[in-house]
Amino acid sequence: MRSLILVTAAAMLIGAAPAKKPQTPTDVVAAAPASAWRTIDPDDLLVMDLQGGGRIVIQLAPLFAQVHVANIKALARTGYWTGATVYRVQDNYVAQWGLNESEKPWPSGVNPKPPAEYTRPLKGLSVTPLGSPDPYAPAAGFATGWPMAYSPKAGWATGAHCYGTVGVGRGLEDTGTGGELYAIIGHAPRHMDRNLAVVGRVIEGIERLSSLPRGTEALGFYKEKAQYVPIATIRLASEIPAADRPTFEYLDTGSASFAEYLRIRSHRHDDFYRQSADGVDLCNVQVPVRRKVAGERG
Amino acid sequence: MRSLILVTAAAMLIGAAPAKKPQTPTDVVAAAPASAWRTIDPDDLLVMDLQGGGRIVIQLAPLFAQVHVANIKALARTGYWTGATVYRVQDNYVAQWGLNESEKPWPSGVNPKPPAEYTRPLKGLSVTPLGSPDPYAPAAGFATGWPMAYSPKAGWATGAHCYGTVGVGRGLEDTGTGGELYAIIGHAPRHMDRNLAVVGRVIEGIERLSSLPRGTEALGFYKEKAQYVPIATIRLASEIPAADRPTFEYLDTGSASFAEYLRIRSHRHDDFYRQSADGVDLCNVQVPVRRKVAGERG
Numbered sequence: 001m002r003s004l005i006l007v008t009a010a011a012m013l014i015g016a017a018p019a020k021k022p023q024t025p026t027d028v029v030a031a032a033p034a035s036a037w038r039t040i041d042p043d044d045l046l047v048m049d050l051q052g053g054g055r056i057v058i059q060l061a062p063l064f065a066q067v068h069v070a071n072i073k074a075l076a077r078t079g080y081w082t083g084a085t086v087y088r089v090q091d092n093y094v095a096q097w098g099l100n101e102s103e104k105p106w107p108s109g110v111n112p113k114p115p116a117e118y119t120r121p122l123k124g125l126s127v128t129p130l131g132s133p134d135p136y137a138p139a140a141g142f143a144t145g146w147p148m149a150y151s152p153k154a155g156w157a158t159g160a161h162c163y164g165t166v167g168v169g170r171g172l173e174d175t176g177t178g179g180e181l182y183a184i185i186g187h188a189p190r191h192m193d194r195n196l197a198v199v200g201r202v203i204e205g206i207e208r209l210s211s212l213p214r215g216t217e218a219l220g221f222y223k224e225k226a227q228y229v230p231i232a233t234i235r236l237a238s239e240i241p242a243a244d245r246p247t248f249e250y251l252d253t254g255s256a257s258f259a260e261y262l263r264i265r266s267h268r269h270d271d272f273y274r275q276s277a278d279g280v281d282l283c284n285v286q287v288p289v290r291r292k293v294a295g296e297r298g
Numbered sequence: 299m300r301s302l303i304l305v306t307a308a309a310m311l312i313g314a315a316p317a318k319k320p321q322t323p324t325d326v327v328a329a330a331p332a333s334a335w336r337t338i339d340p341d342d343l344l345v346m347d348l349q350g351g352g353r354i355v356i357q358l359a360p361l362f363a364q365v366h367v368a369n370i371k372a373l374a375r376t377g378y379w380t381g382a383t384v385y386r387v388q389d390n391y392v393a394q395w396g397l398n399e400s401e402k403p404w405p406s407g408v409n410p411k412p413p414a415e416y417t418r419p420l421k422g423l424s425v426t427p428l429g430s431p432d433p434y435a436p437a438a439g440f441a442t443g444w445p446m447a448y449s450p451k452a453g454w455a456t457g458a459h460c461y462g463t464v465g466v467g468r469g470l471e472d473t474g475t476g477g478e479l480y481a482i483i484g485h486a487p488r489h490m491d492r493n494l495a496v497v498g499r500v501i502e503g504i505e506r507l508s509s510l511p512r513g514t515e516a517l518g519f520y521k522e523k524a525q526y527v528p529i530a531t532i533r534l535a536s537e538i539p540a541a542d543r544p545t546f547e548y549l550d551t552g553s554a555s556f557a558e559y560l561r562i563r564s565h566r567h568d569d570f571y572r573q574s575a576d577g578v579d580l581c582n583v584q585v586p587v588r589r590k591v592a593g594e595r596g
Contacts (some may be wrong), residue, residue: 162485190575211389211510230413273493281434281579
């Protein structure tokens, strides 16, 4: 009997549908009509294949950091990242990759000194408000499929540093180029919002980064180069022949389905969650993203 | 030059001290006087050694779930967990361990049906308020070294599900016993607050859980029993001879040092973080915990 109970408990923990009536977030996503989904442009997908096997797919966010994202696309297209590795994995924080100590010159098409694209104008964005207070900004919500913090009064918006968010490593006086990237693999370090350029999010394979051994040096750098995790290729999906190309779609954050998904996440109440918080954290409302073609291999 | 910049960038990312003036959270903790630290009772430390090597230390939280914690102590003392494994690792969520499908009877001293210790009275706790809004509760703060959500009006308090928090797996109709435990290894799933019993937090070795391979079955269960991660022993520190016993202390959340640590975390502003959020999430204010005897081995 105990095994049954535990499986049931586990099933309830992430919200698979046990009872008939109370819909779970998963139910709502599954029921969303085709019209609520938006295909991601293959030119906005960065496909990173590890040498040891395993794919990580990143959706780029030109809306937050146009120049940095253009740099990343140029770096991918010119094969800049040949020999790149994951060289830093810090627990509850980031995995970081690129060429690290390389002195390799920037290829043409790369702006070595991009502007500080840490915020963008709120204007022009169609925002779905989170509806819960945010400790890091006057307001939080979603636009074009992205979690954002924003200020209606000051008129700025910024990509939020949630689990899986990809940003650009930078130094003290520069704004970073895009050559060294990090992905968040722990509790959202939202104090990074407005201080670093958000360029995307991992939409597949985050576990290939989050389950890597932690670096034992300060800040999670690997001690020995032998520990570096080699990356075979980093390409745009648009560079991959269409037949082999992974295609993804996200749930339109302006859709009725997303509104219902957000409502249920904010008022989680079912046979397992007896006590609803009646509130939710921005980073606990992960925008649903899925492969468009079922059965396609990663 | 670029290597220098990147190392600098990395150093700044988690707030090592680069410039002279603006103090970082790390600086404040390092400067805290001995009087601001509280030794953790060895009877409140659960020491879990993996068969393959590696120790995970959990501080128990009797203040939140007295009966569940008493159960856990009885299970440790009676050797109940002989043969236990980590059998579930779900990305951005939990690692879970115990005997899983065992039908082993509860040893004496275990209450098989503990009360629903999901909240406790706020009364009796000396609370340091977070000072930022919390999406999951009327208020958030700290008491006796623990992050909490609470309601001043309704008079309840609850341990918060932050990164590293340990809770009791349960079924749909029961409250769990303590035999199956989980640790949070991703973004804080705070909707679990007030719905499950919080019994502690991992204070050392969380990376031994968070870097485990993710289970590929539904909910992160490992598919094959061969993938289960065997646990050699789970003991209370008080059962370990004093000479070999690890000793920890936490920063008193009522101390001036903690107040300053919280203030800096809420207003992160230095040469790297140019834009302060002027707010912070409860789970981004990790209560400092350290080994009391430097050089002691884990």
